[in-house]
Amino acid sequence: MSAPRRRMSSVAVAGGMLLMGIVSAAAQGVIEPPPEGQVIAPQVPPATTVDPTAPGVPAISGPTSRGPASVADVAEGLLDAVVNISTSQTIEAAGRGIPPLEAPEGSPLQDFFDDLLKDDNGSGSRKVQSLGSGFVIDPAGFIITNNHVIADADEITANFADGSKLTAELVGVDTKTDIAVLKVEPKTPLKSVKFGESEKLRIGDWVMAIGNPFGLGGSVTVGIVSARGRNINAGPYDNFIQTDAAINRGNSGGPLFDMNGDVVGINTAIISPTGGSIGIGFSIPSEIATNVIDQLREFGETRRGWLGIRLQEVSEEIAEGLGLPAAKGALVMGVVPGGPSDNGLLRVGDVIVSFDGQEIATSRDLPRIVAETPVGKKVAVKLLRKEAKTTDPTQEVDVDVTLGRLEDGEKLMTESEEAPTTPEQPGAAKVAGIETLGMTIADIDAEARTTYSLGADVAGVVVTAVNPVSGAAEKGIEPGTVIKEVAQEKVGKAADVEKKIAELKSAGRKNALLLLASSGGELRFVVVPID
Numbered sequence: 230m231s232a233p234r235r236r237m238s239s240v241a242v243a244g245g246m247l248l249m250g251i252v253s254a255a256a257q258g259v260i261e262p263p264p265e266g267q268v269i270a271p272q273v274p275p276a277t278t279v280d281p282t283a284p285g286v287p288a289i290s291g292p293t294s295r296g297p298a299s300v301a302d303v304a305e306g307l308l309d310a311v312v313n314i315s316t317s318q319t320i321e322a323a324g325r326g327i328p329p330l331e332a333p334e335g336s337p338l339q340d341f342f343d344d345l346l347k348d349d350n351g352s353g354s355r356k357v358q359s360l361g362s363g364f365v366i367d368p369a370g371f372i373i374t375n376n377h378v379i380a381d382a383d384e385i386t387a388n389f390a391d392g393s394k395l396t397a398e399l400v401g402v403d404t405k406t407d408i409a410v411l412k413v414e415p416k417t418p419l420k421s422v423k424f425g426e427s428e429k430l431r432i433g434d435w436v437m438a439i440g441n442p443f444g445l446g447g448s449v450t451v452g453i454v455s456a457r458g459r460n461i462n463a464g465p466y467d468n469f470i471q472t473d474a475a476i477n478r479g480n481s482g483g484p485l486f487d488m489n490g491d492v493v494g495i496n497t498a499i500i501s502p503t504g505g506s507i508g509i510g511f512s513i514p515s516e517i518a519t520n521v522i523d524q525l526r527e528f529g530e531t532r533r534g535w536l537g538i539r540l541q542e543v544s545e546e547i548a549e550g551l552g553l554p555a556a557k558g559a560l561v562m563g564v565v566p567g568g569p570s571d572n573g574l575l576r577v578g579d580v581i582v583s584f585d586g587q588e589i590a591t592s593r594d595l596p597r598i599v600a601e602t603p604v605g606k607k608v609a610v611k612l613l614r615k616e617a618k619t620t621d622p623t624q625e626v627d628v629d630v631t632l633g634r635l636e637d638g639e640k641l642m643t644e645s646e647e648a649p650t651t652p653e654q655p656g657a658a659k660v661a662g663i664e665t666l667g668m669t670i671a672d673i674d675a676e677a678r679t680t681y682s683l684g685a686d687v688a689g690v691v692v693t694a695v696n697p698v699s700g701a702a703e704k705g706i707e708p709g710t711v712i713k714e715v716a717q718e719k720v721g722k723a724a725d726v727e728k729k730i731a732e733l734k735s736a737g738r739k740n741a742l743l744l745l746a747s748s749g750g751e752l753r754f755v756v757v758p759i760d
Contacts, residue, residue, distance in 0.1 A: 300437050303490050304449045309390045309420040313441040314361040314374050314397075314411075314482060316382035362440035362483030363387065363411065364492065366522070368418035370395075372411040373522060374482030375497055376402045379409050387413050390447055401525035405464045407497055408518055409482075410525040422484065425491025427470060427514035430454050438474040438496055438510070440483030450475040452508070461511060463498060466597040469511040470494045476510030485512040494518075520601050533635035534602035537568020538575060539752065540592045546756035550742030551580065551717075552615050552623050558582040559592040561612075562752040567641055574628040576614070577744070577752060578717060583611035604634045615717060663723045665730050666741065666757050667699020668692050668706065670723045681709035682748050689713040689746065690723050700758040706745065713752070714744035734759050 361378030365371070372387055379385050385397040395413040402409045413419075430436075434454045442448050452474030459469040472485065476496050485494035494512025501507050524531050541547075541560040548556040558580040564570050581589050585608040589595050602608060610630055613623040662669040670690050673683060677691045689711040695702050712720060715729040733741055740756045 300449065300451055300488070303486070303488060304437065304439065307422060307439060307484075307486060307490055308447055308449075310365045310422045311390070311439045311447065311483060312363045312365065312372060313388040313444075313446045314363045314372075314378050315358060315386045315388060316361075316379055317356050317358050317384045318382050319356050360441055360444050360479050361481045362479065362496070364439075364484040365419045365421040366423070366492075368415075368421050370413040370415050370419060371400070371526065372397060372413060373484075373495065373518070374409050374411060375495065376404055376407045376409045378482045379411070385411060387411065388446065389419075401529040401531075403521050403525060403531050405531075406466055406513060406517060406521050407464065408495065408513065408521050408525070410522055422486075422490070422492050424515040424519050425487050425489065425493045426516070427493040428516045430457065430470065430487070430493055430514075432456060435488050436470075436472055436474055436493065437486045437488070438472070438476055438480060438483060439486070440476070440480035440496060442475075442477035442479040444479060448480075455509075457514075459511060460593060461498060461500075463511075466517060466600060467593070468514060468517060468597060469497070470514050472510050472512060473508040474510065475506040475508070476512075477506050478504060480510075491515075517597070517601075531636070532604055533600040534604055534606065534632040535569060535635035535638040536595075536599050536630060537565040537570045537633060537638055539563035539565070540595060541753050542592045543580060544756075546740065547742070547754050550740065550754070550756050551578065551613075553580060553613060554623075557590055558613065559589050559595040560754065562754070563750075565638065565642055568638060569630055569633040572630075574630065575610075575612070578615065578754075579626075580613040580623070581610060582613055583609075585609060599632065600635060602632055604632055607631045662693050663727050665727050666759065667696040667701040669694035670712065670726055672723050673711070683709075683711065684750070687711055687746065687750070688721060690720050690726050700760075704755040704757055706755065706757075709748050711746040711748075712743055713746050716742050717744075730759065 359378070359382075361374055363372045363374035363378070366373055379399065379402075385399065387395050387397045389395070395415060397411040397413050400410040400412050432454050436452060436454055438450045438452075440448060452472050454470060455473050456471040457468075459471045460467040461469060463469075470485065470493070472494075474485070476499050480496045481498075483496045484492045485496055487493045493515050495515075495518055496510060496512050498511045499506060500509040500511075521531060539562045541562045543551075543553065543556050543558050543560050545556045547553075547560065551560075561575055561577055561579040561581065563577060564575055581595060583589060584595060584598055585602060585606075587598055589598070607629055608631075610628050612626050612628070614626045615623040662671045664670075669692070671677060671693050673687065673689065673691050677683065677693075678685070678687070681691060683691065692701075692706060692710045692712065693708055695706055695708065712726055714720060715726055716733060718729060720726050720729065730741055738759060740758055743755050743757055744752060745755060746752050
C-alpha cells in the first residue's frame, strides 16, 4: 500500500522565517479511499421542516445572529479605514557608547580606525521598529490603536490601504485600558468607521477582525464571540470580549467588527504557546473604549470617578461569615484618608450591592463602573451592613457619596504610603504567645513593631508563627500579619482572640471570620476553620 498522503497542518512565523509542520493525513482523520470500483453513497440526513413560529425556535434577527454566507461586502467598505501602525524608537544598545578608538598622533593606523568606525556615530544607541494596527474614527484624522503598540515611540507612522503614509502625533494614552489616540493631518477627509454597541453582543454572534498580522496589512479573519466579560489580569478594568477570529502579532490595536460593520472591540491580546493564533483572542469592548477615547480627545488624559475605598471579593466563606444572603457585591476593606468616602458613611465590612442604580455582582464590577461615572457626581450607594456584637441579619443601608477624581486619588495614596511613621517608644514587657487556630499570636509591643515593621498606629494582635499544615497557612496568613477583628469584634490583646475563638467553638461554629492587616496596613477578610 502506498505511503499515506501528507498535508501541512500548522504555520508559524519566527524570526522572519516561515516554519511549516508536516503531519500524516491519516493522523488528522483523513479516511483512505474505497477499493477500486466501489462507490460509497453519501449519508444524507432526512430533510426536516422547521416552523419558525413554533415555541422554542430562536428568532433570526439579522446577519449578526445567523452568520453571513460571505463577509466580502462588509469587509470591502471597511478596509480603507484600517491602518497599519509602524513605529521607531531609539534605545541605548548594551555594550555600546564607548569612546571612538584613536591611534597615537601621527600613527599610520589612524586611517584604519577611521575606516573601521565610519558607520558608528559613537552614540551608543540604535533604532528599533515595531508594527501594529489601528483604525480611523474621524475623517479629520483621529486614529485608535493600543498603547503598547506606540509606547515609547519616537516616530509613529500610519500606513493606509492605498499605500499612502502620514506621520501621526500622539493625542493621549490610557495605560489602564491599553488605548491610545493618534492624530494625522490628511489633505482630504479619510474613510472612517464608527463604534457599535458591544453590550448587545451575544456569545455565538459573528465578528470580523481586520489588521496587520505579521506585517500582512489588510488581513480579514472571521469568527464568533466565544465569551464576554473575560478577566485576563491585564488591567484594573478587564472586561474583554473573547473571540476565535484569528488574531496574531501585529493585529494589536485593530478593530473587531460586528456584521453591521460597526466596531465592537479593539483587538489587544491573545493566549498562545506559539505566538500565533490558536483561536483565543481578546478585544476591549466598545462600551469601555468609547468613554476613554472621548476623554483622551477632549482632555488628552482620562478623568475617572473615584470612590476612595479598598475592596475584596466576597467568597462563599466570607458571605457565610458575614451573614450575607449570597456571595455577591464588593466588600469594603478600607477607606482612603482624605478620599470621597472618608466621611464615616462607609465602613470596613460593608458590602456594596448597588452603585448609581447599577447592580454590583462582583468586586471587579465596581471599580469599572465608578471609573466610568463623571467626577463630582453625587451617587446613591446601596450596601449591606452587619452590626458587631449582634445576631441580627445584615441590614440594607443607603448612602450618598460625591465622587472624586481617580488620578488625584492615586497621588494622595502614593503620598500617604511614602509618609514616614514615628516608631513607638518601648513600653510594657513582652507578653508570652498564645496558640490558636494553628497560629501563635501575641500582643503588639515595641519589639513586635520593630520585628515586623508595624507602624505606631497599628492596633490589634500580631501573628508570630504559623503551623505550615494548618488552615491558617492555607489562607496565606504569615508571621507579621495583624488580627484586627474576630467575628466582626475588635481585638486588642492576644487573650481577646483566644476568648472569642472559645466562644465561637462553644456556640458550635465551625469557622472563624478574621479581619487581617498586612504590615503595610492592607486589610482582608479570611475564614479559618476552628479545630
